[in-house]
Amino acid sequence: MEKEQTFESALENVEQILKELESGEIDLDKAIDKYTEAMKLIKFCNEKLASATEKVNKILNEDGTLTEFNVEE
């Protein structure tokens, strides 16, 4: 995970690895490496979901600043 991994690309990578592994055309050493990598990605995704705190809603003001936005109830 050298470059900044997004949640979506991480999940896509996991799916890619799964397809490679399921195709069966991969030797065991490589398969274990891939498995380890996929598990790391899954951990990354889970952490991303678990750690993500509720995001603040923002509004772009006329002067170009972003401030917190709350819907009037």
Place this chain on the structure above:
Amino acid sequence: MFDVAEKYLTISSINEYIKTIFEENEFLHKVYLKGEISNFKNHTRGHLYFTLKDDASRISAIMFYNRAVTLNFTPEDGMNVLVEGRISCYPVGGTYQIYVDKMEMDGLGNLYIEYEKLKQKLAQEGLFAKEHKKPIPKYPQKIGIITASTGAAIKDILSTIKRRYPICETILFPSLVQGASAAADIVRQIKRANEFDLDVIICGRGGGSIEDLWAFNEEIVARAIYESRIPIISAVGHEIDFTIADFVADLRAPTPTGAAEMAVPTILDTLNIINEKRIRLNQTIMHKIKNMQHIVETLKNSYVLKNPMTLYELKEQKLDNILDKLNNHILEKIKTGQNKLEVVKNSYILKNPLAIYEPAKNEIKSFNMKLNNFIQHYLEQQKHQINLLINTIELKNPLTILEKGYSLVTKDANLIKNSNQIAVNDTVNIKLYEGEIIATVKEKK
């Protein structure tokens, strides 16, 4: 009875009277009405009969043929129209009605025509084409929302996102969504939103009348959506089927809430998907390892690995086989050679060498004879030829001529045939039949 006749009026006279009241009232000479057409009837003679109504009330209407031919649309029930005409009474029916001079479609109808025209134009330009639709990311991190900062739409969108996928960031680009300036404002905010690093934009408003939603049918909005770098989900009202914005957007949602649901997954679904992948991953790798173990087991239990000597024994035996074969082969070769030699040794010729010589001797003898005969014959022929030649030569030999008394004059071995060839005092040779004279030339003639 007489009194009765005095007191009571005929229907005709009251209706005629009422008619005069209508006609005396200047206000009714020219009225402008807006309403919805119902009970529309196109009489065979070309006059149009219909009712104009609003929510609470109705009025009969007639449009004569000579006026009706000026219409630029075909009236039908349910159509909202603006009419101009006079109101009067029809005494025969005891009704009053509007005599329509002019009629046009109300704003709504005109808007509808505009809508259809624009829709067709943009479709032809390819703005609605599937290949221009950008994919909507499954797990957005940042969503832009273009709608009014107050009202149900923004509330619905934000609460839906919060409920489903609260880890997503949102930025509201507040925009007018109805009225004359709405379209330009929406366009401006789409452009501003494109300066941000957003995964998707939701652009819309809550339900309303077709006039309220009209900004989303404007060409500039359609083009701004088309040109947006970021995929846009349209979310306009729910009272009419589709706005132009819906056609051109990358994805169309029926309501703002629907748009938010399309824009984000739910946390729970996402966790399930991750979990499902983890399970698949574990199963796959376990399966792979088991397979490998099985292969290793099979190898370990193989007869050869368990009895390594058998490998050696097998080879030993094979070596013996090869050696045997080699021996046999060599012996075979030797035997064949011996046989051939024996055959040669026993041949007739080796045993009777003269058998070759005798026939050859006879052949040479016969050949010699033939050769001798041939030479003899040839010599005879040649001799005859030579005799013939000699006779011919004899006839032509100059010496034969000399014998007859002629002589040959030469100078320096050149035969003199002409006196020009020599000069006075030259020495010449004169050859005679017998002997030769050397003479000096005294005179030339």
